Amino acid sequence: MNDQTEPKGDVLMRTMAMPADTNANGDIFGGWIMSQMDLGGSLLANEVAFGRVGTVAVSEMNFSRPVKVGDVVCTHGELIKVGHTSITVKVEVWVKPVLTPQAGARYKVAQAQFVYVAIDDNGRPRAVQAPL
Ligand SMILES: CC(C)(COP(=O)(O)OP(=O)(O)OC[C@H]1O[C@@H](n2cnc3c(N)ncnc32)[C@H](O)[C@@H]1OP(=O)(O)O)[C@@H](O)C(=O)NCCC(=O)NCCS
Structure with missing residues (x-):
């Protein structure tokens, strides 16, 4: 049961679900949503x-409702933890149907926790440091 009415975290990305991203049911493929x-979480981690x-x-990782072609897909992110080299981001995906009679009300369709590691030019972990 999802009774959350507002997304947590900042908007990281906003796009429209397209027909090329559908699965065999005609809904949007979970891999595309992931x-x-x-990508959205990494933008926050990059910063x-x-x-x-x-x-x-x-x-x-949790998918709570299907995403339909034409839905506006908004990825939100909240910084959970900064470790020595790692950055943990809670990511939520909300959709706003704009092409259906139910247009207007937004709702959450997925959430997960992503852990990113700051890497150097050789792809090895580096300490996350505050800017000088
Ligand atoms: C990211 C990568 C450089 C990390 O190297 P590593 O040798 O595994 O790093 P470490 O074991 O030193 O761990 C680094 C940090 O990640 C954390 N971490 C590692 N594995 C983790 C896991 N499964 N879950 C949560 N945190 C994890 C560690 O706790 C550590 O955090 P801290 O420094 O804040 O304490 C390496 O795993 C890698 O190259 N992975 C592939 C990345 C990739 O291609 N991702 C897909 C596309 S972006």
Whole structure:
């Protein structure tokens, strides 16, 4: 049961679900939604890390409602934790139907926790540091 009425965190990305991203049911493929989440979360992690990051883990992945072609897909992110080299972001995906009679009300369709690691030019972990 999802009774959350407002997204948590800042808007990281906003796009429209397209026919090319559907699964065999005609709904939007979960892998596409996960890639949006990973990309959105990495934008926040890039800012915190002041540079490159790599995704090291995803947990608590949950898809609560289907996404339809034409839905406006908004990826929100909230910084949960900054470790020595890692950055944990809680990511939520909300949709706003704009092409159906129910247009207007937005609702949550997915959430997960992503862990990113700040990496150097050789792809090795580096300490997350505050800017000078
Ligand atoms: C990201 C990467 C450089 C990390 O290297 P690593 O040798 O595994 O790093 P470490 O074991 O030193 O762990 C680094 C940090 O990640 C955390 N971490 C590692 N595995 C984790 C996991 N499964 N869950 C949560 N945190 C994890 C560690 O706790 C550590 O955090 P801290 O420094 O804040 O304490 C390496 O795993 C990698 O290159 N992975 C592939 C990345 C990738 O291609 N992702 C997909 C596309 S972006």
